[in-house]
Amino acid sequence: DVKVTQSSRYLVKRTGEKVFLECVQDMDHENMFWYRQDPGLGLRLIYFSYDVKMKEKGDIPEGYSVSREKKERFSLILESASTNQTSMYLCASSYPYRGGTEAFFGQGTRLTVV
Amino acid sequence: GDSVTQMEGPVTLSEEACLTINCTYTATGYPSLFWYVQYPGEGLQLLLKATKADDKGSNKGFEATYRKETTSFHLEKGSVQVSDSAVYFCALRRGTSYGKLTFGQGTILTVHP
Numbered sequence: 001d002v003k004v005t006q007s008s009r010y011l012v013k014r015t016g017e018k019v020f021l022e023c024v025q026d027m028d029h030e031n032m033f034w035y036r037q038d039p040g041l042g043l044r045l046i047y048f049s050y051d052v053k054m055k056e057k058g059d060i061p062e063g064y065s066v067s068r069e070k071k072e073r074f075s076l077i078l079e080s081a082s083t084n085q086t087s088m089y090l091c092a093s094s095y096p097y098r099g100g101t102e103a104f105f106g107q108g109t110r111l112t113v114v
Numbered sequence: 115g116d117s118v119t120q121m122e123g124p125v126t127l128s129e130e131a132c133l134t135i136n137c138t139y140t141a142t143g144y145p146s147l148f149w150y151v152q153y154p155g156e157g158l159q160l161l162l163k164a165t166k167a168d169d170k171g172s173n174k175g176f177e178a179t180y181r182k183e184t185t186s187f188h189l190e191k192g193s194v195q196v197s198d199s200a201v202y203f204c205a206l207r208r209g210t211s212y213g214k215l216t217f218g219q220g221t222i223l224t225v226h227p
Contacts, residue, residue: 004157031213042118042203042219043158058214090157094213101207102148103215105157 003027006091006106013113019078021109023091030096032074033103034058034066037088046089049074050096081113116141120204120218127194127225135189135221137178137204145206147171147180147187148215152201161189161202194225 007022025032031050035043045058047066055066063085067075074093078085088110094103121136139147146165150158162171167182176191187204204218 033214035217040219042120042217043215044217045214048214092158092215096213101146101213102160102163103207103213105150105159107155107157 004091004093004104004106006089006109008109009107011109011111013078013081013111015082015113017078017081017113019081019111019113021076021078021089021091021111023074023076023093023106024072025074025091025093025104026072027093027104028071029093029104030071031094031103032068033092033094034064034074034076035090035092036060037090037108043090046076078111081111083113085111086113087111116145116206116208116216118204118206118216118218120202120221123220124222124224127223129196129225129227130193131225133189133191133194133198133223135202135204135223137187137189137218139185139187139204139206141206141208141216143208144182145208147178148205148207149176149178149187149189150203150205150217152203152220154200158203194223196225196227199223199225 033048034046049068065077091106092103148163149161151161162173164171164180205215
């Protein structure tokens, strides 16, 4: 089975802290994604990566950065956490687009910033 | 840009009722279309997909048909179960977009015994 593993299910951080969310996949996928899930807004893409050390901004990159030093690991970084970054964060991975190639998701990290 | 619009929720049904969740999309070219499901406390998992016009995706009693003329991909099930209670997301993916998924806002389904 494909596995996408996020390092934490729940996190509570203080405003202004630097926060790291880690994601590891075991399928040798080239593409990895970070989404944010909020009620009524669905999933919105923060950043994605199509190769090691390569990254592209998604729809809502402000306040976030990412790191991909190894193919299997994709990290999301909140440079200075704010309360409006309280949300569910979902990591996903996939092969490069080929027809109906699906994306596989981790179980999510629910982050609360206080 | 690309967009996906799902019907307003939440949806509450009794067991064995029929389900339809509407989904329409806006995209250039010929995207692939997906339905993902999120059970309580879990990440998203693929429910079904369709890659070209008139394709029908099906899984676990759910079906959806890719209708290019109406730009729609409605999710249907003839008889829902309590275990179908979840959040359902419609999504599209284009070949020119590094495989990024564009999601609808999600529809919460609750099925009562």
